[in-house]
Amino acid sequence: MAIVNPADLSASLLTVVNTVVAGRDGTPVTIGDVALERPRNRDHGDWASNIAMKIAKALRANPRELATQIAEALTSVEGVASVDVAGPGFINITLDAAAAGALAKTIVEADTAYGTGDLYTGVTVNIEFVSANPTGPIHIGGTRWAAVGDSLARIFTAEGAVVTREYYFNDHGAQIDRFARSLLASYLGEPAPEDGYGGEYISDIAARVIADYPGELSTIPTREEVQEVFRSTGVELMFGDIRASLHEFGVDFDVYFHENELHESGAVERAVARLRDLGHIYEADGATWLRTTDFGDDKDRVVIKSDGEAAYISGDLAYYLNKRERGFERNIILLGADHHGYVQRLMAMTAAFGDEPYYNLEILIGQLVNLVRDGEPLRMSKRAGTVVTMEDLVEAVGVDAARYSLVRSSIDTEVDIDLDLLTRRTNDNPVFYVQYAHARTGAVARNAADSGVGREVFDAGLLTHETESILLGTLAEFPRIVRQAAELREPHRVARYAEELAGTYHRWYDNCRVTPLGDEEVSDVHRTRLWLNDATGIVLRNALALLGVSAPERM
Template sequence: MTDATLTSTLAAATRTALDRRDGGAELQIGDDDLKLERPRNRDHGDWASNIAMRFAKRVGTNPRELANEIAEALRAEPSVKAVEVAGPGFINITLDEAAAGALALEIVEAGEKFGNGAQLAGRNINLEFVSANPTGPIHLGGARWAAVGDSLARVLRAAGAEVTREYYFNDHGAQIDRFANSLLAAHLGEPTPEDGYGGDYIHEIAAEVAAAHPEALAAAETREAQQEVFRKYGVEQMFGEIKQKLHEFRVDFDVFFHEDSVHEDGSVERAVERLRALGNIFDDEGAVWLRSTDFGDDKDRVIIRSNGEPTYFAGDIGYYLNKRDRGFDECLYMLGADHHGYVGRMMAMAQAFGDTANEHMQILIGQMVNLVRDGQPVRMSKRAGTIVTLDDLMDAVGVDAARYALVRSSTNSTIDIDLDLLVSRTNDNPVYYVQYAHARTRAVNRNASEHGIDGANFDPATLTHETENELLGQLREFPRIVGIAALEREPHRVARYLEDLAAAYNRWYDNCRVIPQGDDPVEAVHSSRYVLNEAASQVLRNGLTLVGVDAPERM
């Protein structure tokens, strides 16, 4: 019996019990109501539900009375061994051993699709992340969003959504001017401008542009013309390097959206017209304003200055409307910690278009990342000058360890990454611990195959050891964890789940043999354990894929 089957059975039993009561037929049973939990004490069953306590008051009945009715209906399900009502109305469910063990074969047959769901089916989501200005290498904050954003895209797709990974390419504004001026200064042998960018990479790019485009520089007769050469080709060079490093980090985008385009294709003008038609634009002292205070912002915002120049916020407005006009139901922005104060105006802008904040527009704010080595902070990148970059992190620990370390913590928390720990081959290193568990499943597979053991004689009723029950319980949780991670936009839940699964697998490995000892015959239990091993392997591999980390065959 799968988790989905048990949940459906619980829903049907609850529906029948509610329909017998006044007003019960009108009540909707949602996903939150049907959540099953693992009891802390496994003597209390395989699964527990508080659904009777959630509905009893609404239909004017005692929770235990409602729980008993639901329990009675559940007992009629052949795969359910026992159902008990405890406390004020908890329903504890014990599955038949064969029904519980059958999950192992279901996982193997489902393969890489196990864990996929339909929680977000029909939703078209634009996920914008990283979007670092092409003025330097990706720093640690951008690296965190690269790992988290890519993993979130994978999780959202596993939950049934259509997802477009988008990079907002900032090639418009003062930062690009400062970048081009810094390249020109490096080319001319001048000191870095006071408001410019430093680091070896500036000199490298300046030299590469000069070597590749000598004719363009020779034709540039003024400093301004030379700066334009470095703007055009320097940004192109820097962004090419950014895309290459992200690709090496297993992060690729479906769309690279140029900021200039919202000013060139009329998106800003259309946005102003749309907002004006909705009554949310006003003119004052020659400037065009958004009535953002009507939607919770702390002040109204200028869109077009009195000199006719658009503000930075004008680009945001044009860009959001562009996304919605492209057919996206949800526009999910992943912003750095320094953008926290920007959330209010962005949500107000979405509402001014008639959209719903935190639905059509969603914003995630990521916190800082700190690196530690030998117990001391790592602060300096020679190439970038004053920051640690994605490249530095990959060089230090590799792609797998870097991605896993950046994904496994909630984005709401600042994280300290211990470089020494991430290169260690110990169980204290979480990525090594999970990857080693997968490699162990493959070693078991190879050894079993050498002894002629496969899943041909699979009998789920033979999986009776307490560690097998625990492992099956963990495996059953995977689709639910993926669904929650998608709905809550929290891919770190998958990584933490994998660590729990690896622990359960290791306890099973220590207690249950897939290969018989000595001259003992091969029995059905060995075939069944072979299938359970393959199921654990599949779920570890599926989970690692969702966080963008390899599942090694050997370590």
């Protein structure tokens, strides 16, 4: 098999390894065992593998001796220039120029499919994120989840999963009562309730409720009935505002699930009945309990209180069962740092239903976001009155910069977003740096067309400059990065990769011309470099698409 991309090299390595170990005791090696990495030191070759060290123990073999046998056999593979063994058994592989350069043509022909994989082919995945209470605009923490959750959904889809984006509206309980009382107080010209909500948006929603009501609110006989009007209409208006904000942010959900439906449809009772049948429900002190301590929780949980009211966890039980009954194999929920204490009880709940914690249900916990302007934290919103909102961030830096800045750091870390930096058109601004690299690939292609350089010829062996080798190596990494981002639930890996690729491309651009200088004739070198330029543009575009960020053709 000739080597034209990393997948071919993996397949060739797998064939060689199984030939070398044939007849020995041990489980046959599969493609999942074959790991290829780009060496940090390019003097160590194009690719490195630890496969010999990985399988040596099972084969009762010396890892370095096994690596040497694999290396000797691998040198006969077409496209492999040399193979060396380092340390305890690392296999370092150098491809010949033609084999390495062939990737450029592969990428151009694959276009949007380059970088996609099969890690989760056919797996049904429900990703629930944002899920802000319908009592106010989306705050900056929810905005981070909008960016991260949507990027995760895109990355899972790229790896073959059947993904549903879901938003859970907490429209049942005390917070809705406070919201309704706050709207009513605004209508009556009274101060906001002590435990209520403030900010300009409350006055805005109240005014819209009044405008939408078909009659005169003043004719409604009781305060309670007026408050109910504000509750029902106000919540729907807030829903609409939240959906509109998310849509403008590039995030649309497949399902908007209302918590109230669980309590009105009998779903809570069905979930309790299921758990009772499984033997995990008991009665004590007039209340109904779930025996979560059997599954690692620190205490059992009340499901139905002694007064007959459903406890908070009852909604979690019903909602999880609902998702499983809808056929979702993997359920991922993104929550803020203040929900860390909920994880263990939710995992216990999963086990109580007979499912596998951390497989059928995963909880991703994210840290805080701080906005900084002029070196000072930005803490207040003109509209919300208390917290910084999605609209505040988008108004300050735009959708692309907002999404990119929120997804480029691990969710495990608290992040400071410098609003001044994100408005600069300089290389210090990471989203500008990546988008500019993509725009530059477009400019190079347009200039090439004007100079008579086309893609009529591709000779991979002509891509011999050091920066071309480095650029090709970086392009080859993209499928692995996407797979890792999906497997580890870390979309920031795609953003950081895009920045690395942008830098590698800019250095190549400074050293290798696609268009001829002066009276220089158009050559096959120019034509082949155009393929590499266009391949880079495709990968930058695909990476930005996974982050929900645009890839401008001109800047």
